[in-house]
Amino acid sequence: MTGVLLSLVLTSLYLLQASDSIDIQPDLDVQKLAGRWTLVALVLDRGEPTHYNRHLITVEPENNGEMVYVAEAYQDNECKKMVNRLIPGEKPGIYTKGQSTLYFVKADYSRYHMVFVDTTIMKALHLYNPCPDA
Numbered sequence: 001m002t003g004v005l006l007s008l009v010l011t012s013l014y015l016l017q018a019s020d021s022i023d024i025q026p027d028l029d030v031q032k033l034a035g036r037w038t039l040v041a042l043v044l045d046r047g048e049p050t051h052y053n054r055h056l057i058t059v060e061p062e063n064n065g066e067m068v069y070v071a072e073a074y075q076d077n078e079c080k081k082m083v084n085r086l087i088p089g090e091k092p093g094i095y096t097k098g099q100s101t102l103y104f105v106k107a108d109y110s111r112y113h114m115v116f117v118d119t120t121i122m123k124a125l126h127l128y129n130p131c132p133d134a
Helices: 002-017
Strands: 035-046 056-061 067-075 078-088 094-097 100-107 113-118 123-130
Touching: none
Parallel strands: none
Antiparallel strands: 035 056, 035 123, 056 067, 067 078, 078 094, 094 100, 100 113, 113 123
8 A cells, every 4th residue: 555655646746747748547447447436545736625525436337438427425414426427538548527537547446546637626636445345
């Protein structure tokens, strides 16, 4: 885990300096990302974390190449879900939804995946681990 965190720190420093030329995992296999993931680290360049940046996500690959990202958060004394349908971008490993772009930076599928999220209100690098119950 120490190696992953060091990698996250170095990657985040790089991404926050050069977000226009983000390296992505060119051979990303979205099917292997399927399942529940928990956020273990968040590095912000711009914006504030929301409730949905703090908890669980479920990745649901679609047969047409799209991906459904379901973010779960506990807010106002109840569990709420935010469902995002992500469209494949101009390169493998890049997904978009409206003004938001997700760059899948690195994934080993069984231990972690890193996603750089660039929106109109936030730039952030997320590190996820599989949920223990997954």
